[in-house]
Amino acid sequence: MTPPRLAGARPRWCLALAGLVLLAACVGNGPSNDGPPVTDPPDSGSTVDGAGTPEAANLTASPDTVEVEGARADSAPSGTVPLPRDSLPAGDTLLPVPGHLRQPMFGVAVQATRGIPLLPASVDFIRRHRPLLRTAILWSDVETKYGEYGIPKKYDPVRALAREAGTKLSVILAYNHELFACAGGRFRRGVCIQGVASEENRDAFLRYVAFLVREMGSEVGLWEIWNEPNAGNFWRPEPNVEDYIALASATVDTIRAIDSTAVVVSAGTAAVDFSFVGDLIEAGLHRKVDAIGIHMNMFRPGSARVREHGEREERPLNEVMSRLENLHAQTGVRFAVTEFGFPLYSPSYRDDPLLANVSGALGSEQQDQLGRVFARVSASPAIHTILIFQLQDSRNRRNPLGATRGLVDGEGNSKPGMTSLATALADSVP
Numbered sequence: 001m002t003p004p005r006l007a008g009a010r011p012r013w014c015l016a017l018a019g020l021v022l023l024a025a026c027v028g029n030g031p032s033n034d035g036p037p038v039t040d041p042p043d044s045g046s047t048v049d050g051a052g053t054p055e056a057a058n059l060t061a062s063p064d065t066v067e068v069e070g071a072r073a074d075s076a077p078s079g080t081v082p083l084p085r086d087s088l089p090a091g092d093t094l095l096p097v098p099g100h101l102r103q104p105m106f107g108v109a110v111q112a113t114r115g116i117p118l119l120p121a122s123v124d125f126i127r128r129h130r131p132l133l134r135t136a137i138l139w140s141d142v143e144t145k146y147g148e149y150g151i152p153k154k155y156d157p158v159r160a161l162a163r164e165a166g167t168k169l170s171v172i173l174a175y176n177h178e179l180f181a182c183a184g185g186r187f188r189r190g191v192c193i194q195g196v197a198s199e200e201n202r203d204a205f206l207r208y209v210a211f212l213v214r215e216m217g218s219e220v221g222l223w224e225i226w227n228e229p230n231a232g233n234f235w236r237p238e239p240n241v242e243d244y245i246a247l248a249s250a251t252v253d254t255i256r257a258i259d260s261t262a263v264v265v266s267a268g269t270a271a272v273d274f275s276f277v278g279d280l281i282e283a284g285l286h287r288k289v290d291a292i293g294i295h296m297n298m299f300r301p302g303s304a305r306v307r308e309h310g311e312r313e314e315r316p317l318n319e320v321m322s323r324l325e326n327l328h329a330q331t332g333v334r335f336a337v338t339e340f341g342f343p344l345y346s347p348s349y350r351d352d353p354l355l356a357n358v359s360g361a362l363g364s365e366q367q368d369q370l371g372r373v374f375a376r377v378s379a380s381p382a383i384h385t386i387l388i389f390q391l392q393d394s395r396n397r398r399n400p401l402g403a404t405r406g407l408v409d410g411e412g413n414s415k416p417g418m419t420s421l422a423t424a425l426a427d428s429v430p
Contacts, residue, residue: 100221107132168221268338291384328382371420
């Protein structure tokens with residue numbers, strides 16, 4: 001028997017419509033979280049912040065002399081983080097899985113170490129796709145005096161944006177510290193003698209790690225242990241795989257002792273360094289971390305930069321992926337591509353007809369390149385994480401013509417590569 005309608009009750013269709021409106025409003029807000037002196041060309045992906053810079057790694061650059069992300073410092077829009085939610089187009093219904101919950105995990109690098117504001121197009125992309133936000137939180141920023149720790153306010157905007165967008169951070173734990181690792185406070189060849197290779201300096205690094213995990217572990221979806229330890233501009237006095245294994249093993253133990261659920265990956269290698277990666281696997285590091293890090297900054301679609309036995313070359317992407325998948329099948333290792341994209345380091349690549357404008361106005365016939373390659377890599381069972389090298393263009397004062405490689409240009413315009421990537425991301429949403 002149907003109960004009589006209460007006086008003043010609305011029709012069922014009206015109640016259903018109201019429920020849908022309320023649900024859309026709640027979902028739209030998204031869930032909140034608890035919370036160089038020495039250079040390594042051009043396969044080393046991290047010459048501009050995203051992962052940190054050789055200048056940051058070496059502590060030789062002054063914040064007053066570093067070019068800002070995008071255009072000139074005085075042209076960077078202010079008040080861009082956060083943007084009001086009503087700035088999103090009406091009727092937008094793309095509500096993807098947050099980056100830290102995707103398979104594989106997905107993120108983009110941002111310039112938090114220098115407090116550079118994100119442009120509106122970048123914030124819009126973050127709110128739509130909720131990627132992990134990759135940034136280094138530098139040891140030298142956190143421990144400014146012996147044994148005294150704190151997180152500077154310059155990191156607040158990216159932390160707030162991650163919470164507001166309903167995603168988390170991918171934090172790079174790095175780099176050498178002038179208070180511990182080097183004489184004279186300068187990281188130059190012949191001066192930085194030990195780095196974190198010594199047990200004393202490694203223990204000091206672990207105390208910084210423990211502080212960060214306790215202080216902001218709920219905000220972090222991925223911890224990266226260093227960056228490009230196979231490159232001389234990041235690992236001093238020179239790359240040494242045994243020293244890196246000692247640091248990485250101790251670091252993951254420190255993190256997991258505080259947060260047993262933390263996701264931890266080893267540092268991305270400059271290029272896909274099969275020799276370095278092979279040594280990490282042989283030492284069993286892949287059984288301690290969630291994934292082994294590699295960088296896949298491509299110079300031409302369909303290829304990837306490879307290092308092996310001291311040689312560097314570009315190899316067909318399918319060949320590289322096949323080797324990674326074979327390693328996965330043989331050992332169970334998974335790979336975190338902690339830098340992915342087209343960095344365009346050298347102006348000479350602008351002579352390539354395909355890549356001449358890949359960092360700017362990409363031709364319509366080439367717009368699908370980034371998305372297609374991303375789809376190929378991210379679909380592999382061997383891939384645990386894939387992070388876009390940089391969200392916004394940056395300028396490199398040593399090589400200004402070769403430094404643009406983001407999804408948003410210096411004027412704040414979205415590039416075709418962003419459209420291509422957005423399509424691939426939408427296709428991957430369950």
